[in-house]
Amino acid sequence: MLKKCSTLCLILLLLLTGLPSLQPGSLASASAAPKNAVFVDKSSQSFIPLRFLNGLFGITSVLNPATKEIEISGGNSSILLTMGQASATVNGKAVTLTALPFSGNGTTYVPLSAVSTAMGIGLKWNKETASVTLSAAGEEAVLPVVSGALVKQDAPAAVSGKHTYKVGSRSFSVQTVTVSLMHPSVRLDAVLAGNTVGKTEALGSIAKRSGAVAAINGTFFDAYTSGAYKAPYGYIVSGGKMLKNSPGDKRAVFAYDRNLLAELIPGSEFSARYQSGSIEGAIQAGPRLLVNGAVSLNVAAEGFKDPKILTGGGARSALGITRDHKLILLTTGGATIPQLAQIMKQAGAYQAMNLDGGASSGLYFNGKYLTSPGRLISNALVVTK
Numbered sequence: 001m002l003k004k005c006s007t008l009c010l011i012l013l014l015l016l017t018g019l020p021s022l023q024p025g026s027l028a029s030a031s032a033a034p035k036n037a038v039f040v041d042k043s044s045q046s047f048i049p050l051r052f053l054n055g056l057f058g059i060t061s062v063l064n065p066a067t068k069e070i071e072i073s074g075g076n077s078s079i080l081l082t083m084g085q086a087s088a089t090v091n092g093k094a095v096t097l098t099a100l101p102f103s104g105n106g107t108t109y110v111p112l113s114a115v116s117t118a119m120g121i122g123l124k125w126n127k128e129t130a131s132v133t134l135s136a137a138g139e140e141a142v143l144p145v146v147s148g149a150l151v152k153q154d155a156p157a158a159v160s161g162k163h164t165y166k167v168g169s170r171s172f173s174v175q176t177v178t179v180s181l182m183h184p185s186v187r188l189d190a191v192l193a194g195n196t197v198g199k200t201e202a203l204g205s206i207a208k209r210s211g212a213v214a215a216i217n218g219t220f221f222d223a224y225t226s227g228a229y230k231a232p233y234g235y236i237v238s239g240g241k242m243l244k245n246s247p248g249d250k251r252a253v254f255a256y257d258r259n260l261l262a263e264l265i266p267g268s269e270f271s272a273r274y275q276s277g278s279i280e281g282a283i284q285a286g287p288r289l290l291v292n293g294a295v296s297l298n299v300a301a302e303g304f305k306d307p308k309i310l311t312g313g314g315a316r317s318a319l320g321i322t323r324d325h326k327l328i329l330l331t332t333g334g335a336t337i338p339q340l341a342q343i344m345k346q347a348g349a350y351q352a353m354n355l356d357g358g359a360s361s362g363l364y365f366n367g368k369y370l371t372s373p374g375r376l377i378s379n380a381l382v383v384t385k
Helices: 007-017 112-119 203-209 267-275 337-346
Strands: 038-040 046-049 060-064 069-074 077-082 087-090 093-096 102-104 107-111 122-126 131-136 139-147 158-167 170-180 187-192 212-217 236-238 241-244 253-256 262-265 281-284 288-291 314-321 326-335 351-354 363-365 368-371 379-384
Touching: 046 112, 069 107, 069 112, 077 112, 087 112, 107 112, 112 122, 158 212, 158 337, 170 212, 170 337, 170 363, 170 368, 187 236, 187 241, 187 281, 203 212, 203 363, 203 379, 212 314, 212 326, 253 267, 262 267, 262 314, 262 351, 267 281, 288 314, 288 337, 314 337, 326 337, 326 363, 326 379, 337 351
Parallel strands: 038 139
Antiparallel strands: 038 046, 046 107, 060 069, 069 077, 077 087, 087 093, 102 107, 122 131, 131 139, 158 170, 170 326, 187 379, 212 363, 212 379, 236 241, 236 281, 253 262, 253 281, 288 351, 314 326, 314 351, 363 368
16 A cells, blocks of 8 residues: 555545535536646545646656556655556555545546655645645645535536625625636636826726626725825735735735635735746735634724724625635725624625725625626736636
């Protein structure tokens, strides 16, 4: 028997057992390449895409279509596997696998425990982002973790909903769009009005020209200036390119990588993260509402001074990330920031932050407004296929 992964890997698998499986929503999708993600099946066996290993930490991975043999090598280590078979060879020694290589959604998956043990890859479970950090030879790579079932290419990708949540003695009518980020066809982008910093445009217009199935207003901006240039506030990143810099800004940043592994990053830490090259897109707004499923507000520490944020109520937009890699886009009216945090918790978010609100608050889905903004906006977060 092939020796199982290290104690760290076993802890990882136990933690993953508790993660719910993805349940995508109601948009049909076109065929697209799936994201790279660690997949944990219903038996708590973990798998990694073969293609992701190729070039990782100096590793070479090859699949022979004729023989269905998989060879993974790097340094002085090698492992030879065969699709669907338990027999394998590690460094020339015959072993028996407890998890078998397989193909799903056009991707070849190999057992992570076998590969990590054979190739000397360290594994670390990241609770806050439901991801795994792989490390070797002083290098790191991070992958989201999908548990339960692979997201099919022809499965729906997003769903809209209208809900009522009660906070204290008040009830709030809420509009949501929930997006499965691990769906093969889903993409995100941060889009500037008129594709130019300082311009404004209708949210619906931004969505339509972006080919978006969903969109929500993004960062704060200087909406009340009489001039034509209405500056956005905060970091804005699209396609890995910094569209708007904001050094020293402490407000929360929503960011995601090429696999749509999404997270919320403190503004003071964002510049270093961006310089690492892992950020594909980002928008900064805040304040942070939820941390690991619990309400967590520190509005003054994020630099907010406006009474509309500190104490006032009004139209609100927010986004949340669930433990199973769904993105919740939400709008509601008349809520204070503490009430909005409670709403996001009831909506199922694990991490959440506020977006620009008031007359900017708007939510677009499937060709129409669910919440109509009261003004032109500076930028938007859009969901495309």
